[in-house]
Every structure is written in structure tokens, then in C-alpha cells.
Amino acid sequence: MDLSELQTASTIGDAWKYPQRAANRSGFLQVDHQPDHTLSWEEYGNPAGEPVMVLHGGPGGACAPVMSRFFDPARYRVILFDQRGCGKSTPTVALAGPEVALVRNTTDHLVDDINALRDALGIAGPMHVFGGSWGSTLALVYAIRHPHNVASLVLRGIFIGARQDLDYMYQGNAATFADAPFELTAPGSYIAYPDAWKAFVEIIPARERSDMMAAYKAIFDAAPTDDEDRARQLHAALAWSVWEGTISNMIPQASDPGKFGDAEFALSFAQIEAHFFANHLFLEPDYILGNVDRIAHLPIHIVHGRFDQVCPLTQASRLVDALAGVGATPARYVITNAGHSAMEHQTALALTAIMDSLAPIR
Template sequence: MIDFSGLQQASTVRDEWKYPAAAANRSGLLQVDHAPDHKLYWEEYGDPAGEPVMVLHGGPGGACAPVMARFFDPARYRVILFDQRGCGKSEPTVAAAGPAVALTRNTTDHLVADIRTLRDALGISGRMHVFGGSWGSTLALVYAIRHPEDVATLVLRGIFLGDREDLLYMYQGNAATYAEAPFSITAPGSYVAYPEAWKPFVETIAPAERDDMMAAYKAIFDRAPRDDADRLRQLQAATAWSVWEGTISSMIPPADDPGKFAEAAFALSFAQIEAHFFAHELFLAPGEIVDNIGRIAAIPTHIVHGRFDQVCPLTQASRLIEAMAGAGAAPASFAITNAGHSAMEAQTVLALTAIMDGLPRLG
């Protein structure tokens, strides 16, 4: 028998953290809208008088976790984590209240406005560092373009521009031809690196509906459940969507452990919020980020991207950097790590922590 026990089982961070886990100084729910009454759950870590850092999580719908505060020196920074509308501990969530409620007034414009409301409520009046990965990088860029006066520094990981080609790479791939030739590379896509994880994602959708996988999934999510069988179908679809992204986020996924991505409450919110935003092209005008990148020319921007990222391939960072250079806004630093998409992979953790440690102090 061949012993494979010595092979690396995962690429996620282990002992690489510089700063210890810590409890939040305080937390709360902030009402940011009515009809429905959207309330954001937020937490504060580090020095209450320190340099403010606004952390923007991925997804959309991914939610924050306390571990995200470990990128920052707690003696220097005041770190704000919060869950965006519809997910995590914010209220109402898609999982608890359903999409008809939690996806109402849930757009990029609303999320940008929420950041301003939250910083005002927490007494952040000057410039702040904005730290975001994946969808969080998208939201950080949009926020900085619209409110450059609020932003001292952008620290971005796993750049996501959200163009149609980027979404097709991850969610469409060879799905249209999968029934006849499941292992044929008939189109580019993440499935090439993760064929075993692709199978349940594709097979959740009937072969006749695989020409547009995102539309097929959204049709399941949009259908009002009539009975327990319908509710189970929606949960199965949400879990398949969520586990697919969770699995391919790590260069070496944890063996047989999809973690939170397989949990019903997380999956229902995560998958349905993503499908909602993707169906509306992220609620952004075509080219809104790259066409307006000159507005952040004066903001030092640091970028970290995993070379083996299959959720947001490295070409997205390349497109952003090309646009920045063309606008005279070349990034202050750009690190390509030997990692996948997740912020919790060792090299990416080290790179992001080093950036935050090396930033010039505000004021």
C-alpha cells in the first residue's frame, strides 16, 4: 500500500499569523434603511483610538469573521468588521427572511451608502484605510471612486471586476456540453482545475438548462416554495453553489470539509445574494470601475493576488493594473502569491499583514 499521509492536506494558514486572535472591543446593530429595516452587524477590534480600517468582505453575501481582524496590528489600528445587507448577523438575512425581503433595497449603491452611514455612526470623520478582497475589492474600488475624500489607502486582495467573461469562467465553463463530454475542455473555466467539485455543481441543473447556469440557478432561487420539497430543492441548489465556490477558493481545499459553505444558513444567503448581484451585473454601469480609475490616482493602492486563483483569475488584477497605469495611478505595490483565492492561504496572509505593517502612519 502506498502511504500518501505526508502530502500537504491544505494550503490554508496555520502558524503564519503575526497577531493573535482577540475578542471584539464592542459590537452592535446599526439600522441603515427602512422597508425593509436593514440593520448592519458590526464589530470593532484593536485600538479604539487607532487608525481606522474598514474591512469589506467578499461574496457578495460572504459575511465577516473575527479571524479577519488578525491581519492588523491591534496596537496601531482600529479595525471595523461588518456584515453587508442580507447576510451574516445583519438583519434581515436571506436565509431567515427570504429573498423577497432581504434582497429588497440590496444593491451596490445601498452598500456604498451603508459604509458611509457606518463610518459616521462610529465617529470616523477623517480618511480611513479600506481593506477588501474578492467582491470586497470591487466594493472598495467603487467606494473609493465615489468618495475619494474618505480613503487614505486601498488594500485589495483577489481582484474581482465582475465582467461577464469573469462570471462565465467560474460558473459556466463546459456545462453546456457536460452531459456528452464531462471531461472535455470545450470552454475555459475553473472546472479544469477542480473537475471533481464541478460535477455536483453542474448536475444540480438539468441538462436542457445548462446553456446558462447562472440563470438556471437563479430561477430555482426565485421560485416561491410551495412545499417542503421546493424548500429542499432550493437548499440543495444553494449548497451546491456555495460549496463550489468554497472548494475552489483554496489552492488545496481542505479534504472533505467544505466548512461554512455547506451550512444551510450561510449557503442560502451567500448563493442567493451572489445570484441576485450577478443577474444585475453587480448593479454597476458597464466599465464603471476601469473608466473612472483616475479618480483614485492620489490614493495609494496595494494589490495582492494569488497566482493560482480560480475564483478571480490573475488576469483580473492585470486588467485593473493596466487601467490604473493608463490613468497615472499605478499601484503602490503588487504582490503575486503562490496561493489560490482565499485570504486565509499562508502566503496571502503574510503579504497582506506585511502591507498593513508597512503603511505610513496617518496624520
């Protein structure tokens, strides 16, 4: 067999249904003081169309124009925005530091920001809420608290965010890695990505690997006093970011980590994630699964990659099971032959098809 014939990517590539278009308009909305959190937002598609609020992942992942391509530009008014502390919103963790940008940066604040953006953009009635990974978490929390503002939920890569979910991705066999790096001593994403896992684990000294998230958070929380401290912090942020970026695709782009290998992105992304994870997503235990009765009447569409190693399929299974417990079923539940990223070929096509087939907002 000619090795050049092997599949080298699992992403959508040039198979998009809708072309990339320029934003109709963009702006900044100040949503808080001390610090003065200001959100960067962009609008795509039909200015008079059905509103779609797009919630990016991470937390801390930020939006990109390509996210507008899931939507028919003749039908939908698509709102992309960067959540607090990341992307083009200000202050960012990368530039202002966590001691500034992580102040008043919680799930409650992000939910309130969605309503502030709705008001500023004149969205008065129900809207479609579209979110993946952490964006699915935020979408579910928003819908639980404000169901009257939601026409439908379109969710990808369900993230419940329980400790077991985080340990699968960040803990794995780290505690035994020094003595047995290839032993399957615990479940985890490392099983399919051993080289990337090695780079992630070895940032942390062996004696501190019993709690990898806490060890990374300690590096992020230490105020740098010199260039060596700053370099160590950046090295850790890049390792955290590249690890997630690598395992997001069924076929990882190891030679090009993309935005995950960018220093400014990584410093914000890693530190915001560590902040939210250390605080249990700023939610009560089982908050989402325990409150699904509040959204049981909504059309809920779920797309999840069977081979997702960031948010394993069991998280979608738990959400579907909880809905069944209150007598509800998803309007659609599509399991694609894909990994985690929204840009995985089958997942991107499935999300586009769902958006094309939604009942109009009346």
C-alpha cells in the first residue's frame, strides 16, 4: 500500500455547504465594571433573520469567523461573541493577567452576558442557541435559567463537567506515568494519544502528578517574578492548550497545532479553563442533569462524535438519560464517526443539516 493514500485529516476541509462571508457588523459591549469586561461580537447572515446565539467552547476558546458557516446566511442572523477574558474581548487573561481578567468571570456572569448582548442587539423574542463542548454546558445552563428566550438548543460534544469527565482528559494514568508510562492504570484520553500525553504529563514533576489539574493551576496562579517564571508559565499554558487541541480531532494535526500553539491564545485558554475547572464550573453538583425538567419542552438537538476524547460520548448518554427521566427525548441525537471538534467532517455536516431543518421561529 502506498502510504500517501492514508487519510491525513478528519476535518471538513472544502466540503462546507455555505461559503465564508464577511461579518455584517461588529462591535464591543461593556458588560461589567472593576474590571471593565467588554465583549467582542460579530453579526453574520441576514440582519432580519432568525437569531442564533453561538456559544464557543473552552471556556476561553473564543470564536472564529468559520463558525458562521454552519448557518444559511439567507435565513439566520448569527451572533458570534468572545466570552470574558478571551479572544478579542477585554481584558484578556493573556495581556491583563489572571488577577484582573478572572475577576467576576464565572458561569453566572457569562449567562448574564448573553442577556446583555441580546438586549444590546435588539433580540426580544426566542432565539436558537448553538453551542459545543463548554458551549453546550453554557447553552444548557442558559436554557435552564431562561427557557422563554430559547427556541431550540443545538448542542455538539456534550460537556457535563463532572470530576470524572475532567479526570478522563487531564488525569488518566499520570500518577503512575513515571514508573509505567504505557500501562492502562486508569481510563483516559491518553490511551489514543500517547506522545501528546507524554508532553502534557512531563510538565509536572512526578511527585505532583496525583492531581494534574491542581498542579497546573498552581503554576498558573504563581505570580511570575522574572523571565524564567514567565517562561515556565507560558510553557505550561502551551502544553495544556496543545494537549486539548491535539486530541480534539480524530486525526490530529500534530505538525500544526494552529491557534492552540499560539502563546497569547494558550495563556488565556489554559488559565480560564483551569479557573473554571478548579471551581467546578461555578455550578452546584449535578446542576444540569438535575434541572433538565426545565428544558424538557424545548427542541434539543445533539451531535456527538463517537470517538470524542475531549468529551467522551458517555456525557451525551447521561444527558439523554436524564431527559428520558423527565419524559423527554431529544429532537435529534446524531452520533457521528468523528472526534470532538466542530470542524470534524461528519459533525460539521450534521450540524449544518440540523440548522437547515429547524422549525422556523414564530
